[in-house]
Amino acid sequence: MILELHHISKSYPKPGSGSIHVLKNISFSLDRGDTMAITGQSGSGKTTLLSLIAGLDRPDFGQILLEGKDISAMKENELSQYRALKTSIIFQQFHLMPHLTAEENISLPLEILKQDRIKELTDEMLEKTGLKDRRHHLPGALSGGECQRVAIARALIIKPALLLADEPTGNLDMETGEKIAKLLFDLVEKENKTLILVTHNPFLAGQCREIRRLEKGVLV
Template identity: 60%
Template structure:
């Protein structure tokens, strides 16, 4: 359901000129697979995730999700793709500070004007163990609770693909393990495809596949 072929990406830096970050990157991922992408800081892991998410475009190559080359989509089609087909989980949670936990989870459904919003939100609150925190703002939640809200928000639209950028990076070891348990259990039961960018080798080991990004190439 995810296929990259010949993907290049470079950036122009004032001091050093053009720097190649990704060079002829390609891989194929079947639906329901979990993939970890590891590598040292600055190797281009987050850049690769941004390209798959349609937040940036490659200099060359193709990125196909369910057979559609997202590199050929206009901005309106890309917006629809991001809203309906993928969800992202960030290291820093990226919750809306003025919305409650329940409202943050429900937000994607509100944007897409879908139905049964309250019922679906309540179901996910129960699955992530936060029913008792539904009315709390992010500033009133712990880091682990915020990440559980972020995971629920990512899953509520039933995306084809979930992208996670260091999802346990801001959490202590014990909390990170609990959040990872929750994420992988939900991904497995809902049969989602997951791509995780991480430095955490324990987290990477939980994925079915692992690829290392080094000098612009995947191994």
């Protein structure tokens, strides 16, 4: 298994006293190439769950294993390596560096990690996402769909074991969103990536092999 969650629970302090139980006893597993959509109302805990899997926060109880390693027990320096090398997140808001070109945004994770073959890998992702002719454009000169293509290329360039996406088409019109969804799932299938997708969009969720729903912190 690529990813295993065992009895994950998470709560946050409530203003005044007590706590808010956001996630309750979440368990599931995914193998290489599996795709899962997590749906649910706003505030149901979807983004919190994604943050825990990404190593951005820690559960109160339970284990999260990626390739057999318990990330919930990792020290901070190990977590930093995990976030840099093992997982990538595609956000709704793109989160591109405005002063960097499309090409520079895509290669940024490799530059930070001082990886080899930066130009070769960047050219490969520009080709796969149809951005070769836009490589020298700043984000401000790109459409929303093109910005999300850059974000997808940036996420995949490190060849992560696990790809996470938080409402990746939420900022796009329907037609552009469907094109981005097709690109994302085509790349996930071709590269045999494991994907967890958080979405309110039934069309997007329907592209995944498995759909789960969070209701009041419980995965059903």
